[in-house]
Amino acid sequence: MKGITLLTAVMAVSAISAMATPALAMRDVGGPAGPNADGMSLYQYVRSAPPNYVDSNGRAAQVTAGVASQSTGSPKKGPQGGQPPAQPDILPEDIGDKPETQCKLNGVPVSMVFNGQTVAGNGHTWPAVSGRPVSEKTERGSDVRNGGYVHHIETTAYALDYSKERQKDNFAGPAKEGKYWIDTSCTNSRENAWRHSPWNVVSHGAWGDYSWHLYPYETNDMSGTKGTRGKLFLHGGDTPGSAGCIDLMGNDKSFKRDIIDEVAKTLKAKERCYIDIEVTYPEKAFSFPVSKEVSSLATPLGY
Amino acid sequence: MLAEISDKMLGVPGFLAIGVAVGLLSAFLGWLRWWLVLTPMPVLGYLSYGFLSQLSEPDFGRMILSELGWGYVTASTSALNAPYLLVLAYFCIRAARRRGVNST
Numbered sequence: 456m457k458g459i460t461l462l463t464a465v466m467a468v469s470a471i472s473a474m475a476t477p478a479l480a481m482r483d484v485g486g487p488a489g490p491n492a493d494g495m496s497l498y499q500y501v502r503s504a505p506p507n508y509v510d511s512n513g514r515a516a517q518v519t520a521g522v523a524s525q526s527t528g529s530p531k532k533g534p535q536g537g538q539p540p541a542q543p544d545i546l547p548e549d550i551g552d553k554p555e556t557q558c559k560l561n562g563v564p565v566s567m568v569f570n571g572q573t574v575a576g577n578g579h580t581w582p583a584v585s586g587r588p589v590s591e592k593t594e595r596g597s598d599v600r601n602g603g604y605v606h607h608i609e610t611t612a613y614a615l616d617y618s619k620e621r622q623k624d625n626f627a628g629p630a631k632e633g634k635y636w637i638d639t640s641c642t643n644s645r646e647n648a649w650r651h652s653p654w655n656v657v658s659h660g661a662w663g664d665y666s667w668h669l670y671p672y673e674t675n676d677m678s679g680t681k682g683t684r685g686k687l688f689l690h691g692g693d694t695p696g697s698a699g700c701i702d703l704m705g706n707d708k709s710f711k712r713d714i715i716d717e718v719a720k721t722l723k724a725k726e727r728c729y730i731d732i733e734v735t736y737p738e739k740a741f742s743f744p745v746s747k748e749v750s751s752l753a754t755p756l757g758y
Numbered sequence: 759m760l761a762e763i764s765d766k767m768l769g770v771p772g773f774l775a776i777g778v779a780v781g782l783l784s785a786f787l788g789w790l791r792w793w794l795v796l797t798p799m800p801v802l803g804y805l806s807y808g809f810l811s812q813l814s815e816p817d818f819g820r821m822i823l824s825e826l827g828w829g830y831v832t833a834s835t836s837a838l839n840a841p842y843l844l845v846l847a848y849f850c851i852r853a854a855r856r857r858g859v860n861s862t
Binding site (some may be wrong): 552626639643647648649652654655658661662668686688697698700709730 | 763765767768772804808809811812814816817819821824825831
């Protein structure tokens with residue numbers, strides 16, 4: 456019994472030290488960028504890979520121009536005179552291997568438009584959002600009593616900001632305006648991706664059942680994004696909002712059924728095609744309401 | 759700071775919380791019957807396999823390593839498994855000692 460008590464104590468101390476906050480230990484304050492900026496350790500610098508990264512402002516690692524140029528075959532250019540090299544806005548590995556042909560349904564090329572509220576194209580429309588909501592306001596509807604329970608509708612209005620400035624916010628803003636493409640033969644699902652497995656209670660809710668990598672066109676104006684905005688997905692999920700991906704929320708299943716599966720029927724074995732997705736936003740920000748029914752046990756006081 | 763895909767990835771503290779919970783459960787089970795300490799092994803094996811399999815996903819594995827690095831992968835796997843392995847080691851040592859006492 457003493458042994459188990461000791462083990463429990465050791466594990467508890469380990470857990471507390473790993474999750475320690477500045478209030479508990481000053482050593483966990485770290486750099487100005489906060490946790491996970493350059494790796495797991497708060498004091499890790501340029502992801503422990505100084506030949507590959509520079510950190511010009513002390514906030515986050517940026518790929519050196521030399522590393523970025525290696526995959527394009529151009530001569531390596533290192534930092535000169537202490538000046539950090541220019542950060543590419545789209546990394547070469549994020550461009551992807553685009554299929555030669557565009558997908559067609561009933562003879563019509565498949566292309567989608569994402570306007571911040573919906574993904575629409577080829578006669579279909581799916582509600583979708585991108586970026587982290589700037590605010591959430593929840594309103595509670597009137598209570599309805601039913602037996603021993605109280606039911607009400609809770610509506611949360613997610614306010615989203617699609618301004619040009621917000622689009623440059625690498626870790627919270629929406630996908631940058633421009634043209635992207637997805638490869639219909641590369642659908643991530645429970646068959647090939649653990650993050651989509653319904654057994655993965657940790658991230659299934661965030662990723663949904665399906666996702667597709669959003670490859671940016673090289674012609675996109677990705678200025679100011681420091682090479683991170685090429686790592687976005689079109690995906691499902693149960694909570695509106697993302698770090699920049701286009702979030703179809705619960706509509707990934709119908710997108711797969713109506714577009715991806717239909718396109719697959721038109722293709723021969725091992726044939727590939729792409730779908731264009733144009734991202735263009737309205738000028739003003741808007742709010743996106745999501746409602747859900749909440750039920751609770753009724754008490755003598757009413758709730 | 760969250761990156762483009764890692765906002766949907768469980769952090770190391772989250773993995774550690776799961777690991778500690780499984781470790782405590784297995785310690786309790788082992789206290790009831792020593793062989794019951796083996797029962798969480800398939801669960802942890804599945805979770806570890808699922809987590810590490812993400813590295814072999816096209817594009818996604820590269821993104822994880824690019825944004826979070828190998829440090830995140832090793833720390834998460836360790837955080838998930840270390841508490842259970844500690845408990846398992848404790849019961850193995852205890853069983854070995856008891857066998858030693860009985861044989862003398």
